[in-house]
Amino acid sequence: MPELPEVEIFNQYFRETALNQSIKSVEVLNAKVLDSPEQEFVDRLRGQSFADTHRWGKNLFIQTAENVINMHFGMTGNVEYYHQSLETPKYSRVVFLFDNDYALAYVSKRMFGRLSLIGSIDQYVQDKSIAADALVIAYEDFRDNVQKKKKNIKAVLLDQSTAAGVGNWIADEILYQARIHPTTVSKVLTEKQLKDLYTHMQDIMHTAIDTDSVREQLPTHYITKYGRKTTIICPNCGAEIPKTVVAGRCTYACANCQKVF
DNA sequence: TAAAATGTTCTCTT
DNA sequence: AAAGAGAACATTTT
Numbered sequence: 001m002p003e004l005p006e007v008e009i010f011n012q013y014f015r016e017t018a019l020n021q022s023i024k025s026v027e028v029l030n031a032k033v034l035d036s037p038e039q040e041f042v043d044r045l046r047g048q049s050f051a052d053t054h055r056w057g058k059n060l061f062i063q064t065a066e067n068v069i070n071m072h073f074g075m076t077g078n079v080e081y082y083h084q085s086l087e088t089p090k091y092s093r094v095v096f097l098f099d100n101d102y103a104l105a106y107v108s109k110r111m112f113g114r115l116s117l118i119g120s121i122d123q124y125v126q127d128k129s130i131a132a133d134a135l136v137i138a139y140e141d142f143r144d145n146v147q148k149k150k151k152n153i154k155a156v157l158l159d160q161s162t163a164a165g166v167g168n169w170i171a172d173e174i175l176y177q178a179r180i181h182p183t184t185v186s187k188v189l190t191e192k193q194l195k196d197l198y199t200h201m202q203d204i205m206h207t208a209i210d211t212d213s214v215r216e217q218l219p220t221h222y223i224t225k226y227g228r229k230t231t232i233i234c235p236n237c238g239a240e241i242p243k244t245v246v247a248g249r250c251t252y253a254c255a256n257c258q259k260v261f
Numbered sequence: 262t263a264a265a266a267t268g269t270t271c272t273c274t275t
Numbered sequence: 276a277a278a279g280a281g282a283a284c285a286t287t288t289t
Contacts, residue, residue, distance in 0.1 A: 003267050032285085058268080075268050076287085091287090110286045112268060128269095151279065160269085167267050213267095228267080229289085248281065250265075 002058055002073035004134055004165025005208035010079050011055040014062070014104070017081035021098035022049045030093040033108055035116035044117060045069075045096070054121060056133050057164025061121050070124055074112025080105045125164075134165040135205055142201075143194045146186050153189065153197075154182035155247035163201065168249045170208070173224045174200045181258040182246045188261050223252055 002010070026045050031038045048064040055061070060071040071079075080089045084101045092105035094115055106115060118124045131137060131145055145162045146153075156162050157171040166174070175182050177200040180193060189197075204222075211217040218225040223241065226232045232241040234254040244251050 006267075072268085074285095075266060108286095110266080110268095110284095112285070114269095149278085155279085158268090169267050171267095224267095229265090249268090 002075075002077060003167030003170050003208075004055075004058060004205050005170075005213045006078075007055055007058050007060055007073065007165070008209050009213055010073075011053055011060055013081070014050075014053055014060070014079055017102070018050050018079075018096065018098070018104040019053070020049055020051065021100060021102070021104075023047065023096050024099050025097045027095040027097065028093075029088075029095065030111065032111055033093040033106070033113055033115055035114055041115070041117060056121065056125060057130055057160055058167065059124075059130070059164075061118075061124075068118050068120060068124075070114070070116040070118045071106065072114050072116075074108060074110060074114070076110045077106070077108040077113040080107055129161040130164045131161050132164065134163040134201055137163045139195065139198050142198050143191070146189070146194060146197075149186055151186060152182060152246060153180060153184050153186040154249075154251060156186040157197075157201075158247055158249070165205065166201065168251075169224050169228065170201070170204055172252050173204050173222055175253060175258060176223045177204065177221075179258050181260040182251050182253050184259075184261045193261070223254075228252065 023045055026042045028038045034041050044067050050062050050064060052063045053060060062069040062071060081102060081104050084097060084103050088095060089105045089107055091107050091109040093108045094106040096104045132141060142163050146156055149156045154171050157166045157174060174197055178196045215225060221235045223232055232252055234241050234257060237256045239254060239256050241252050241254050
């Protein structure tokens with residue numbers, strides 16, 4: 001679930017619910033998702049409140065008066081705000097209990113997600129070589145980042161040091177819309193093709209955010225609309241779209257419409 | 262039932 | 276040295 005649009009939706013949800021709530025206690029149900037020792041994590045957040053948030057790529061940063069938290073969701077996960085009289089959501093790993101009797105659960109089904117106490121957002125993204133966010137990166141920076149690399153274009157798009165926030169389904173969708181095959185080596189792409197990729201990248205992100213990232217609500221010319229398990233028919237040419245592996249990830253690309261350059 | 266899953270990081274190699 | 280390829284990670288679902 002959590003590519004840039006999902007995390008943006010989590011960010012908006014977080015801001016509408018948990019922001020400015022005073023943290024009465026922190027329950028760690030599975031310390032594996034914490035980067036810091038459990039006791040330190042709990043001690044540093046108890047009694048504080050979430051003052052502000054920022055999304056950068058797939059990362060959600062949450063600030064309190066004295067701390068910055070990096071929240072990452074991995075392959076599965078979300079946040080859920082609920083009244084404490086209700087059951088804790090399934091797969092909750094850490095729960096922040098507020099003074100108002102509501103709580104915010106950090107949910108991570110596969111436990112690939114992480115909660116980390118960090119020094120600052122700038123330091124974090126620099127340490128991790130995370131590029132500017134895909135929605136705000138300047139075209140020239142995106143182009144330069146692509147041209148620095150020698151991998152196939154799908155691997156380059158998935159690389160968070162190209163533009164932060166692109167994940168597996170969005171990479172496929174960008175390449176489908178730009179009619180470029182994912183195995184194309186990124187270096188051979190023309191300026192026009194790079195501009196096209198950039199434009200589609202931002203269009204797709206905005207479209208996914210606007211549709212609340214509900215797959216069925218995506219435009220009919222998106223391959224992502226048709227899922228990633230069953231057989232997909234190309235909305236452009238009608239051919240069956242094969243499932244392959246590119247950059248170590250499952251990949252859907254139309255052999256007719258997407259050329260290898 | 263074994264495989265696959267909307268991600269990142271580590272290790273090995275070049 | 277730095278970049279790329281591939282495995283590893285942990286868990287659930289189909």
